[in-house]
Amino acid sequence: MEKVNVLIIGAGVIGLAVGKALSEEFEDVVIVEQEKSFGRHTSSRNSEVIHSGIHYPQSSLKARLCLEGNEMLYDFAQNHNIPYKKTGKIVVATSEEEIPDLYALKENGEKNNISGLSIIDESECKKLEPEILAVKGLFVPISGIIDTHILMQKLESEAEKNDAFVVYDMKVISIRKTEKTYIVEFSNEEIFEANILINCGGLYCEDIAKMVGIATIENNLKIHWCKGEYFKTTKIKNIEHLIYPLPSYISCGIHLAINLNGEVRFGPNANYVDELNYKMTEKYKKDFFKAVNKYIKIEEENLNMDDCGIRAKLQGPNDNFRDFYIKEESEKGYSNFINLMGIDSPGLTACLSIAEEVRRIVKS
Ligand SMILES: Cc1cc2nc3c(=O)[nH]c(=O)nc-3n(C[C@H](O)[C@H](O)[C@H](O)COP(=O)(O)OP(=O)(O)OC[C@H]3O[C@@H](n4cnc5c(N)ncnc54)[C@H](O)[C@@H]3O)c2cc1C
Structure with a gap:
């Protein structure tokens, strides 16, 4: 069994950004991804727009993280030669x-x-x-566009520079909580034990939350x-x-x-x-x-x-606005499990600010 400090599930733009941020702070960070490369799902299938956050409700996480993320993403793109354009x-x-x-x-x-x-x-x-x-x-x-593939490539290489690992072909199939850690089992029969577990599973975030033991329907965390x-x-x-x-x-x-x-x-x-x-x-x-x-x-x-x-x-048909859900789940009995759910638009724009939010939660 492999022991790791921080295990991040999912190498979309969110998992990669979280991996980059946490690898600046912690030793032994691993991102696991079920596909053969990063961003095979939502992160490569979007408008590639850097949003402003203009229409989100005031004080929502989406409004705040979009605006913070907008500025951070332009800076990051500028400093790392990622093609982008502030078109307006x-x-x-x-x-x-x-x-x-x-x-x-x-x-x-x-x-x-x-x-x-x-x-x-x-x-x-x-x-x-x-x-x-x-x-x-x-x-x-302040709206613009960015090359998301190169963005993800950069996030991955920055995380790796900080000695994080991104491991592909690793599908999480079960998670078991012990007193202080999480035992994570993969479809290739590998098993990891993690002190901190982070759900960046995108379309499958609900499955991952359920594997941990969270009752998603009862907690109003059904994904549509x-x-x-x-x-x-x-x-x-x-x-x-x-x-x-x-x-x-x-x-x-x-x-x-x-x-x-x-x-x-x-x-x-x-x-x-x-x-x-x-x-x-x-x-x-x-x-x-x-x-x-x-x-x-x-x-x-x-x-x-x-x-x-x-x-x-998280917003189902005919539901009202639902915000990003980014939470450490101690209250539900799962300490050191950081759960990111409903990361729809403006997730790409907010990837770096979401990562900072996770860093703050992990450090607190
Ligand atoms: C049509 C469309 C347009 C959009 N336009 C914009 C836009 O212009 N601007 C913007 O800011 N946002 C936009 N978004 C939103 C943005 O694309 C998402 O918020 C963002 O890509 C979510 O990234 P993610 O990493 O959470 O998900 P994903 O990219 O889906 O990554 C999740 C990863 O987790 C992996 N995974 C899942 N389960 C497991 C498992 N059991 N084991 C191992 N790995 C697993 C998956 O394989 C996947 O690679 C748009 C979204 C859509 C669909």
Whole structure:
């Protein structure tokens, strides 16, 4: 049996960021991942947007960690040569009726301490993005995009520089608490004993919490999978900013995202699913066509299926807002088990600030 001090389950962007932070502080940190490399799930299947946190409820963890993470991520990218671009984003009101919601969004953003927000009129919108259809816009200067693959590569190599190990092909299948440690069993029959155990299992975080012994349903910690698909186009070019509709209660809405090569894609939509299936279909193409044409003109035949990702949400269908859940579980009888659940958007943006939150919890 291998003895380790800190065992982190999951090498998505969150597990890697936590591994990097904790390896600066502690000896003997190991990240275990069931796949053959990092980021095979949600962390490689997202919009790659560095969010501002504008629409999250004031005082929520999502609002705070998004804003802190936004700044930390730009600094980290700058200092480690990770490709990124602070593009700014325009949230559009496409009818007079939407204008009050745009002002309400600005007010919420200001309450969340986001600086530089400004309402721009139709002509200013056109000046920034000539093809955009909007009666007014809200300009958010701190939004941007980042190369998530290189980000994860860097987080992994920084953790390894601090003598942490990232071990692949290691699927956790059972966890048993002893008086002071956790005995973790893997599908390849290896067994580790850890003093501190951290759940960064993304879509499988509920399974991991259950393995420890946490009653997830009774504790209101059921995870809902929510699929988000993208369609792309080659017909729209030279877009410089991210373009968003007003957010819905469940997601940021089908927005226009550019990648670092300037390629344009639209998404994600949001549909709750029961199975982990990354297959794309044309099923929602008409919905995309309708949603996108509110803010930019495009023909249906110029929308092509792209990719999709699945969110691990605590918020189920028709539920109200649910925050990130980041907690040391002593109260439930599991000391030194740090449980991260429902790390949906803006998890990528907040990866470094979430890692700092975990560092603070472990040190306290
Ligand atoms: C469509 C979509 C768009 C998004 N857009 C954005 C965006 O633009 N900006 C933003 O900030 N956020 C965005 N997000 C959210 C962001 O992608 C996530 O918050 C983040 O990637 C979560 O990372 P993670 O490490 O928790 O999960 P994951 O990347 O899923 O990593 C979890 C890892 O744990 C491993 N694992 C699970 N169970 C076990 C086990 N038993 N044993 C060993 N390993 C295990 C998995 O294999 C996986 O690699 C988006 C999400 C989606 C789905």
